Amino acid sequence: MKRTGGYFSQIALAMAGRRSPWGGSSGGGDNGGNGGDGPPEDSGSGGSGDSPPPRGPRNPWLPGGGESGGDAGPDRDGPRRTGNIEDLFRKRGPEGPRRTPGGPGGPNIRLPERPGGGSWFPLVLGAVVVVGLGISMVHQVGPKEQGIVTTVGKYSRTLQPGLNFTLPWPIQQVSVEPVSTIRSFRIPAGGQEKLILTGDQNLVDLTYLIRWNIKDLKQFRFQLAQPEETINEVAEAAMRASVAERTLDETFSGAGRAEIEQRVRDRMQAVLDAYRSGIAVQGVEIGKTDPPERVVEAxxxxxxxxxxxxxxxxxxxxxxxxxxxxxxxxxxxxxxxxxxxxxxxxxxxxxxxxxxxxxxxxxxxxxxxxxxxxxxxxxxxxxxxxxxxxxxxx
Structure with a gap:
């Protein structure tokens, strides 16, 4: 395709009456299509070995106009080598010839070699792998925390506070959980209305706070699918049962509220222990006991x-x-x-x-x-x- 394009360019220049920069003249007929600037070729030698090799068209962007010297001139033992314009601009610039490391494909960064002549890459990769495995084997558990060790997804043991060692990942995995931290949530969430029926057939809008922590991490992680949702449902059931045993006036009074809180805590702990949830209820606090909003005036x-x-x-x-x-x-x-x-x-x-x-x-x-x-x-x-x-x- 490049050679055909060159021929079309020579023909166009010849028709315009201009001299071709690749060596062909406008006449283009003598010397087998070679330009007047080049020496005539001996067409009658019949291809003998003493005749000079044919010369190709000149490249004006090469040094010396493509006539002699370096990569732009003809080879002494073969035909002329024509350069590529991308190579020309890559090798030359305003400041002179450019040298790009790694050849025409771009920079080639090579690591220094070892004294024996080998590459450092395998050693560096091995060191990174060893450090990663070492980090996955050492675990620091805080004073209020415990860790669960699973071997290929199955429970293995519980890590106590301090420095602990396990098999590397992914053989063993460690999940650390704060067990002594007191957690709490309010029912209902978001300031909604929670109506509970009292023992004298009255409705009371009641909000309360549940405080709990983890007493057995293994049971907490593997016995319940959703521990917090379970605590919420157990607390609501215990509160409704306790309020149903008291009248409306007793629910509003301080002594009655204290008794309700204690009964709710005892009932919750009994149910959670039956579930083997590993949860300890630390306290129940009733925050608000008001009549329903629709019957406040009455x-x-x-x-x-x-x-x-x-x-x-x-x-x-x-x-x-x-x-x-x-x-x-x-x-x-x-x-x-x-x-x-x-x-x-x-x-x-x-x-x-x-x-x-x-x-x-x-x-x-x-x-x-x-x-x-x-x-x-x-x-x-x-x-x-x-x-x-x-x-x-x-």
Missing amino acids: FKDVSAAQQDADADINRARAWAQQVLAQAEGEAAAFDKVYAEYKLAPDVTRQRMYYETMERVLGKTNKTIVEAPGVTPYLPLPEIKQRATKKPEGQ
């Missing part, structure tokens, strides 16, 4: 009525205690009078009669006495008023 009215009822009950109890104390005082006084009556019945009977009549008649404005020699009507109030007004007039 609940406030009920609470206000309950407070009024409690106030009335307290007043009634106070009055009952007062009356009881007064009755007990009167009973004690009567006992004393009865003791005197046993000593002198007639005198005591007459004194009691007078005291009773004085207490009864002292509260009336009109007194009628039916007795011989006594005026039927005694205007006692008028007499009393006259007695009180006379000293004032004086």
